[in-house]
Amino acid sequence: MKKRHLLLPLALFSATCSAFEFTEPKQNDTSNLVWTGHISPDTDTMTSAMIAAHIYGGTAVVPGPINPESTFVINYCNATAPQVLADFSQRQVALLDFNQKTQLHPTINESDIVAIIDHHAIGGMPVNLSQVASFDIRPWGSTATVLAARAESLNIDLPKQIACTTLAGILSDTVIFDSPTTTQYDRDYAEKLAKQAGISDLNDFGQQMLIAKSDLSAIDAAEILTMDYKVFEYSGKNVGIGVAETLVAEQLLTRKDEFIKAMQAHKKEQQLDHLFFSVTDTKNQQANLLWIDDNDSQVIKLAFKQTDAATWLALPEVTSRKRQIGPAIQSAIAELN
Known part of the structure; x- marks a missing residue:
């Protein structure tokens, strides 16, 4: 009798709480599934949704309008952009390129999240799941790289357009391999995708994207402030960090009062x-940081040992929010609190 009482709940649990299956896509019911990234979609977010939907089924969507770089990528690759979805209620959701509640579209019910594919640390305020979900989080330069690896492991051929957009996701997030987040995986999969897409010059494609x-x-x-923008929870504080990556930084630096x-x-x-x-100068590999009040100045003083907001704070060899700007600010806020 004891065994019978134990086995019944276990059987019910396994029948009702199966997770999304990464290695056996045919087992998943994706008829109501959407793949989406963080609130302000970037190129990695958009292209990851596209390849994920190709691999697993479901629909690629973005939670807001795509940026100029992403628009260029869609046109260059002769692809169709994911639809903008304003209401995620009553949909199964798989998250891409983030795991933080602060970056979650407000209409997404956390109980509807079935999978997360990402390349960021789990910290701050991660989504709170009461159900079983599948995670694939790797310390690589882009989520697009993770999905390229998934497609390869499943022997799934990528159409030329999807290979092209996925390559763009890698080049964008690694800043054509100049970002400190770049790994050899990013370089290797970029080369493979370039061959599939018929692109002979990776650097030229990446430079056109940067332009x-x-x-x-x-x-x-x-x-511009919210075009490439994320909110983080650091030591109980809500912290917004916006980034504008550009080859012509002076064009934005002269607009300090507007920002x-x-x-x-x-x-x-x-x-x-x-x-x-941050106006991040991708040509000269330098972040130019701005803040607006004394509270933020205290954080900057501790994070970067400088406090002069009369001009942009130049941070040579700083290009990554994920690896450099964010962690320094997070550590400073933790120390102040």
């Missing part, structure tokens, strides 16, 4: 504890 990303002269400062005004409004509207913005 498309760089010209933001006609875009409002408030939009300060946009940051003041955004910080108040979103009730953030801290807000920082």
Whole structure:
């Protein structure tokens, strides 16, 4: 009798709580599944959704409009952009390129999340799952690289367009392999994808992407602030960090007053504890950091040993929010609290 009582709940558990299957895609019911990334979609987010839907089924979506670089990639690769989905309710959801609740679209119910594929650390305020879900998180330069590896392991051929967009995801997040987050996996899979896509010059493709990303002269400062933007939870504080990567940094550096005004409004509207913005000069490998008040100045003083906000704070050889800017700010906030 004891065995019978024990086996019944276990049988019910296994029948009702099966996780998304990465290695046996045919076992998954993806008829109501969408693949999506963080609130402000970047090229890695968009292209990862596209290859994930090709591998596993379901629908590739983005939670907001795509940026100029991503638009260029869609046109260059002769691909179709994922649809913008404003309401995720009543949908099964697989997350790509993030695992933090602060970056989750507000209409996503955490109980509907079945899988997460990512290349970021689990920290701060991760999504809180009451159900079994599948995770694939690797310390590589992009989520697109992880999915390229998944496709290879499953012997799934990628159409030319998907190979091209996936390659773009890798080149974007690794800044054409110049980012400190770059791994040999990123380089190897980029080479394989380039062959599948019929692209002979990786660097030329990447440079064209950077050029498309760089010209933001006609875009409002408030939009640029949140174009490549994430909110993190560091030691109980909500921290926004926006980044604009560009080959023509001076075009944005001269608009400092516009960015300060946009940051003041955004910080108040979103009730953030801290807000920082970097114009990252991809040509000269330098971040130019901006903040707006004394509270943020204390963090910067501790994180980077400087506090002068009269001009942009130049940080030579700093290019990565994930590996350099974010961790330094996180450590400083932890020490202050």
